[in-house]
Amino acid sequence: MALLEVKNLTTSFHTRDGVVKAVDGVSFSVEAGETVGIVGESGSGKSVTCYSLLKLIPMPPGKIEAGQALFDGMDLLQLPEAKMRGVRGKRIGLIFQDPMTSLNPYLKISTQLIEPLLIHEGISKSEALSRAIAEMDAVGIPDAKNRIHSYPHEFSGGMRQRVMIAMALITRPDILIADEPTTALDVTIQRQVLDLIKTRQKELGTAVVFITHDLAVVSEVCDYVNVMYAGRFVERAGVDTLFTKPRHAYTRALQRSIPALQKKNEVLYTIPGLPPNLATEIPGCAFAPRCPDSNGEAHAKTRPELVELESKHWVQNCPGCLSAGI
Amino acid sequence: MAYLELENLTKHFTKRKGLFTSELQTVRAVDGVSLSIEKGEILGLVGESGCGKSTLSRLIMQLLRPTSGSVVLEGERLADLPASEIRKRRRDFQMIFQDPYASLNPRMTVFSALAESITTRHPGLINNRSALEEAVAELMERVGLDARYIRKYPHEFSGGQRQRIAIARALGTEPKLVLADEPVSALDVSIQSQILNLLRKLRDELDLTMIFISHDLSVVRYIADRIAVMDEGKIVEVNEADRLFEEPQSDATKMLLSAIPQVRF
Known part of the structure; x- marks a missing residue:
């Protein structure tokens, strides 16, 4: 308990x-x-x-x-x-x-x-x-x-x-x-x-x-990390899993934007756009507009639910975010 | 001849040791700092709280008079100039501050904030509204803001976006030297990178000379060409950014490096 x-x-x-x-x-x-x-x-x-x-x-x-x-x-x-x-x-x-x-x-x-x-x-x-x-x-x-x-x-x-x-x-x-x-x-x-x-x-x-x-x-x-975006958890995992096998596009984008992990003299990776306005209804995947794979087609059309991929590793089940190449 | 030269710059503050004694105590906030910066260079300045970074930046910005030593910008010793002349030179050195919520006047639109800055360099524009508006719009676009938001x-x-406005305001006077004091510390990781990219782009486009103060060494490593480490009022080490990380010499540098949180993989 x-x-x-x-x-x-x-x-x-x-x-x-x-x-x-x-x-x-x-x-x-x-x-x-x-x-x-x-x-x-x-x-x-x-x-x-x-x-x-x-x-x-x-x-x-x-x-x-x-x-x-x-x-x-x-x-x-x-x-x-x-x-x-x-x-x-x-x-x-x-x-x-x-x-x-x-x-x-x-x-x-x-x-x-x-x-x-x-x-x-x-x-x-x-x-x-x-x-x-x-x-x-x-x-x-x-x-x-x-x-x-x-x-x-x-x-x-x-x-x-x-x-x-x-x-x-x-x-x-x-x-x-x-x-x-x-x-x-x-x-x-x-x-x-x-x-x-x-x-x-x-x-x-x-x-x-x-x-x-x-x-x-x-x-x-x-020990355990919940990644939050637009009022919901998009990924939840043990700390080692989260850093070695991040699945959600947002988690991966966040990791890529840490300056320490980037080469000097290269343009820093940034997540385009801004977080959504939470006063408006978000019909599908909240990260879709900022996702690098944003033709939108692949993203969930209804708010994606968390699914457990493996023990204690949960991720929002949005095909676009899971497959986005970051 | 370097673009900006600090020659043995020193600032001591004296205060009485206690309420009922006339004995004086001297705080050596900046203690014999010599540094030179080339045109178009970004120099990182790092150190713990209380090491004298802020006092040094105030001396460079001519907000404090040094106890001894001088700041030489383009071969001109600023300490020799009368106060009225310093006032005129202020547009040549500008600051970007940490907190864009506090450093912008909430009652001024983007237009008035930027126009004020532009007209200090080009007073002729005050009476030419359309040219001024054009200049503001151009400045906004340079820092990646949509010129449609000029009245906001x-x-x-x-x-x-606010930090972009603050940067635009600093650039509006066409400064020779920009001192950025923790410009990304108050921002989220994803926004930090956007602002760092912008500062780099502006340096390349405008050949800006910049002093970048931060306690986040990984940010400084990324943006600075050289890094100076300050400890107890003195510069204890200056080196190329990557070299400083790879072969730290002084104890202060080693301690700062060991304090950086590491991402484990």
């Missing part, structure tokens, strides 16, 4: 420009201790998928139209707010992209770090403080005992992201959702933060849902 |  089982999650936003189907029937599961990646371009629905699970999307305009998210015998999508508060930040932790904006600049780190403990575990302030200091030690912040009384602006970007990780893990959650945690950091700090997430994950046995648009990061941290 | 505002464009 998986730790978290998401079935047919559908979230849309009711805006003036129409109903935007941000997440359109997405299913995935997370096993204990595993790292599951969700990768895709901006606006593909990666973040909305995870925020829907924790009811963190603004409702209205957002609305969870359908689906189930089974976590420890509860359906998160049906959970009343009072109970959700016992899950969010306690059993499912979150870290965001930008540690500058996700920490409160007016409050000391100590205040912010012990807050989850005071709320969820009801322990005394002094006890919470010593646990917070231990947690800061564990994420590699030097001189934690004194630094904990500093304000966020006194920390560098990388150190702030460490504080965020400490804050998310202090309640020992079963799942940590990391939404582009290293996108705002430079390459050496990114390396440190990725290593830290991996180490803490191993020490605590936490499962991680890792959202990113960077395929190189995915290949380093994830 | 930045929010009506996607991130990649």
